[in-house]
Amino acid sequence: MTMELRVLDPSHWDEWYGTLILAFGGVQPSAEERVLDRDLTECDRSIGVWDGDAIAGTAGLFSFRLSVPGGAVVPAAGLTLVGVQPTHRRRGVLRTMMRRQLDDVRAAGEPLAVLTASEPEIYGRFGFGMAAQSASAEIDTARVGLSVPEGADEVALRAVAPEAGLEACEAVYAQRVTARPGMLERRPGWERQPLLDPPDEREGASPLRCVLAERDGAVTGYVRFAVRPDWDLAGSKGVVIVRDLEALDPASYGALWRFLFDLDLTCTIRTGSRPVDDPWQYLVSDIRRCKVRLRDALYVRPVDVGAALAARAYALPVDLVLEVTDPFCPWNEGRWRLAGDVKGGSCERTTDAPGLRLGARELGAAYLGGISLSALAGAGRVQELRQGALAEASAAFLSDPAPWLPHSF
Numbered sequence: 001m002t003m004e005l006r007v008l009d010p011s012h013w014d015e016w017y018g019t020l021i022l023a024f025g026g027v028q029p030s031a032e033e034r035v036l037d038r039d040l041t042e043c044d045r046s047i048g049v050w051d052g053d054a055i056a057g058t059a060g061l062f063s064f065r066l067s068v069p070g071g072a073v074v075p076a077a078g079l080t081l082v083g084v085q086p087t088h089r090r091r092g093v094l095r096t097m098m099r100r101q102l103d104d105v106r107a108a109g110e111p112l113a114v115l116t117a118s119e120p121e122i123y124g125r126f127g128f129g130m131a132a133q134s135a136s137a138e139i140d141t142a143r144v145g146l147s148v149p150e151g152a153d154e155v156a157l158r159a160v161a162p163e164a165g166l167e168a169c170e171a172v173y174a175q176r177v178t179a180r181p182g183m184l185e186r187r188p189g190w191e192r193q194p195l196l197d198p199p200d201e202r203e204g205a206s207p208l209r210c211v212l213a214e215r216d217g218a219v220t221g222y223v224r225f226a227v228r229p230d231w232d233l234a235g236s237k238g239v240v241i242v243r244d245l246e247a248l249d250p251a252s253y254g255a256l257w258r259f260l261f262d263l264d265l266t267c268t269i270r271t272g273s274r275p276v277d278d279p280w281q282y283l284v285s286d287i288r289r290c291k292v293r294l295r296d297a298l299y300v301r302p303v304d305v306g307a308a309l310a311a312r313a314y315a316l317p318v319d320l321v322l323e324v325t326d327p328f329c330p331w332n333e334g335r336w337r338l339a340g341d342v343k344g345g346s347c348e349r350t351t352d353a354p355g356l357r358l359g360a361r362e363l364g365a366a367y368l369g370g371i372s373l374s375a376l377a378g379a380g381r382v383q384e385l386r387q388g389a390l391a392e393a394s395a396a397f398l399s400d401p402a403p404w405l406p407h408s409f
């Protein structure tokens with residue numbers, strides 16, 4: 001039987017979503033999560049591969065806007081909701097969907113595609129490079145001290161219900177987006193994702209709580225977290241589970257962390273995804289007892305190399321020719337002259353001699369400035385063709401602060 005790829009008709013969403021759930025093991029998500037997934041699905045940008053009257057594979061795109069080095073916010077298609085029925089795996093269903101999706105992204109004029117991967121091994125072959133990492137931590141607050149920046153004592157903290165605090169949190173979040181590459185401007189509906197809190201997934205923890213930081217009556221930060229109480233013969237050993245924390249200034253940031261450190265009856269703070277250069281690491285007395293661990297967070301693929309490289313700024317002046325290889329999206333192949341500085345960049349086709357040769361995957365990895373071209377060259381994944389080109393490009397591409405995406409999608 002031949003398989004057919006079709007755009008998702010909204011009336012087939014339940015069946016389509018059912019295929020996705022099966023691909024992920026068959027555990028039904030909470031009603032709350034399902035409703036959110038339904039609301040966020042852009043059906044006209046979602047596809048299914050049909051085998052007769054059954055759906056064998058699913059994939060979707062979200063019309064995101066991504067913060068890039070220099071503070072611009074750029075259209076980026078978020079590739080998502082990928083699943084192939086276990087009965088149909090390793091027969092090219094994903095490859096077929098990926099072909100269609102990257103062609104669609106190109107046709108839509110989005111210079112970039114981005115994703116968060118269930119497994120890092122899957123997407124490199126399609127030109128996605130790991131562009132941002134995140135750091136998790138398990139902080140032993142009984143042993144680790146915290147010193148807070150000046151001004152933290154003047155910050156007022158106010159507990160609110162997460163729903164009640166949402167608007168204020170979103171206003172802070174919106175200001176943080178352009179401050180750090182890798183963050184996504186909120187699309188309508190996405191503000192509900194950090195509030196998802198299905199009771200049967202709490203594993204003994206409290207419902208989600210929210211505390212706002214305020215200075216001079218204005219909200220300057222927030223933390224959303226839960227507490228999992230725990231007791232043994234020695235007493236309390238509760239865990240603070242941090243969902244998200246954002247602040248607009250060091251004093252508010254420090255005050256929120258101090259609040260977490262000081263929560264009674266707890267001795268551990270667990271954070272999921274935090275930036276790799278998150279400043280709390282420089283407030284603690286013993287980083288080793290914080291068990292910081294890195295993982296891959298955001299994968300980037302340049303879909304239009306010229307537009308993508310022209311959309312960001314560069315830490316140092318750069319003027320060099322890149323020779324790009326891209327078998328999966330061959331329209332990107334060839335030589336590109338990149339010129340740029342802190343104000344922005346331009347990137348045009350050229351026939352001049354190249355300084356660097358690299359693949360789309362490596363360009364995606366380096367794009368947000370979190371993975372250095374020199375390190376990729378050290379791994380043999382970038383070749384220097386003109387002496388000095390690597391050092392010039394590597395320094396220019398790097399970003400301070402490091403890129404980060406606070407959530408998966």
Ligand SMILES: CC(=O)SCCNC(=O)CCNC(=O)[C@H](O)C(C)(C)COP(=O)(O)OP(=O)(O)OC[C@H]1O[C@@H](n2cnc3c(N)ncnc32)[C@H](O)[C@@H]1OP(=O)(O)O
Nearest residue numbers: 023080081082083084089090091092093094095115118121
């Ligand atoms: C962005 C996101 O949504 S991430 C979520 C991805 N989904 C999941 O992880 C759910 C569980 N897994 C699945 O549904 C499927 O196994 C998928 C989607 C990962 C792969 O779908 P398939 O149709 O089997 O992939 P397909 O047959 O097109 O394989 C394409 C290539 O990827 C490779 N590949 C596919 N899955 C994997 C994997 N999990 N690990 C390593 N390689 C893989 C194949 O070997 C093939 O390699 P080739 O280029 O050398 O030929």
